[in-house]
Amino acid sequence: MSVRDELLQRFLDAASRGDEEALSLMLSQSRELLDQRGEQGWSALMLTARNGHYDAARVLLSNGCDTSVTNRSGQTARDVALFWGHRHIARLLTSSPGHHLRQLLPSTDTEEPDIHFNREILDRMSDRRSDGEWLASRRASPETVFLLFHALSPLVRSGAEREEQIKLCKLRSAAVQELLTSSRTLEVFLGVDKQQQQQDDDDDGMVAWFALSTEDDPTQLLKDKDPSSFFLQEAMPGLLRLSDDDAGVVAQARSVLAWHSRYRFCPTCGGDTKVEEAGYKRTCLRAGCRSLQGVHNTCYPRVDPVVIMLVLHPDGKQCMLGRKKIFPPGMFSCLAGFVEPGETLEAAVRREVQEESGVQVGPVQYLSSQAWPMPSCLMIGCHCVAVTTDIKVDQNEIEEARWFTRQQVCRNAALHQCLSNGCSAVNGCRQNESPNS
Ligand SMILES: NC(=O)C1=CN([C@@H]2O[C@H](COP(=O)(O)OP(=O)(O)OC[C@H]3O[C@@H](n4cnc5c(N)ncnc54)[C@H](O)[C@@H]3O)[C@@H](O)[C@H]2O)C=CC1
Ligand SMILES: [Mg+2]
Ligand SMILES: [Mg+2]
Ligand SMILES: [Mg+2]
Ligand SMILES: [Zn+2]
Structure with missing residues (x-):
């Protein structure tokens, strides 16, 4: 031996x-x-x-x-x-x-990031949604703010400071009297101004916000209200041009209005419904409908959970980004997908990455979430680590997926910033560079 x-x-x-x-x-x-x-x-x-x-x-x-x-x-x-x-x-x-792979995940004790659509300037005051008297007094108050929507697009005007920025038009009670009494208007109570609430805890001093969705032809409306205002044409990237304060309110209002536009009839029996709880509930009008017995989620605004994940390479130096066919040229993003019934977030991350890129994922870690009101998703942001590295895209949904180095991604972070700030040169930027350039 x-x-x-x-x-x-x-x-x-x-x-x-x-x-x-x-x-x-x-x-x-x-x-x-x-x-x-x-x-x-x-x-x-x-x-x-x-x-x-x-x-x-x-x-x-x-x-x-x-x-x-x-x-x-x-x-x-x-x-x-x-x-x-x-x-x-x-x-x-x-x-x-998986221990050595788990070590590649970033530390989780970071502060909650300030993400577009996430800022909450209003206290939703859900307990007031069925208080008809209080709502009527708020509706009549000269301080109250009304936001106008048509076909899920908010009424906006160009921002004063930066040309690319747009601002929500905040209308007062006098300007919306006609709309408030019209059967073609849908009203949603959004909440009260948090800042004002802190200064003044008297109920009558609260500044309430409502979203009004009108089916009327906006051209006439615009001429009457404010000639410089307009209904935002495309949600993406249009809504990215709003300030963080405005974007948070729009995320709430647009998601609820989108639910109303798609759930006009009772999902249980197909009957007509009436709007209740200041726009937060639709109740079936057909006597004997099962949805009237007990509490049913079909009566309340729906949210679809979606996982969106940055897949880290097991070498700890690269991450995977992919392109959907519908993306503008040169644009890559994290992979994403709807959570399916009876599935955990971790399982959804593993399944979507496998389906879209053929890569197997090991450890998964939640990072943060984002309201995504197109029409009503909750984006659940995760990091995860791959245990295999060969990419084979599904070809249906994803056109291309690649591993990118940290430097390649950082070089394009400035572009991303530019996009989230609503840069007017967004199309040019996206076309001129890709994370691989
Ligand atoms: N990088 C990305 O892909 C980003 C995606 N999002 C949002 O996330 C959502 C989901 O991402 P996808 O990659 O499209 O999901 P996905 O990878 O699950 O594929 C979407 C397809 O799944 C089916 N599907 C399953 N459940 C669905 C549901 N509840 N609603 C609609 N379709 C459903 C449909 O056939 C649809 O075409 C998108 O609609 C988008 O609004 C937001 C930001 C970035
Ligand atoms: Mg997907
Ligand atoms: Mg899917
Ligand atoms: Mg998918
Ligand atoms: Zn019903």
């Missing part, structure tokens, strides 16, 4: 006996012993698992040994532990394969 073989035999014997000290000492002198295999392809880790030596298994794991290798019977160390009834060792080995 050669000196090397003899050393390996002593190492494997120490593992079989569970001699942690001997294992540590031998590894400090000769690290390459760690994953070497002896008879029948058994590694030191498999021998600790066979004989139930928990602490010795931990010594090997803390030295970074490979848990995925198999012996000649195709068993991993975890399989061996389970076979011999050492469930605590099997558990130890279950938690460790």
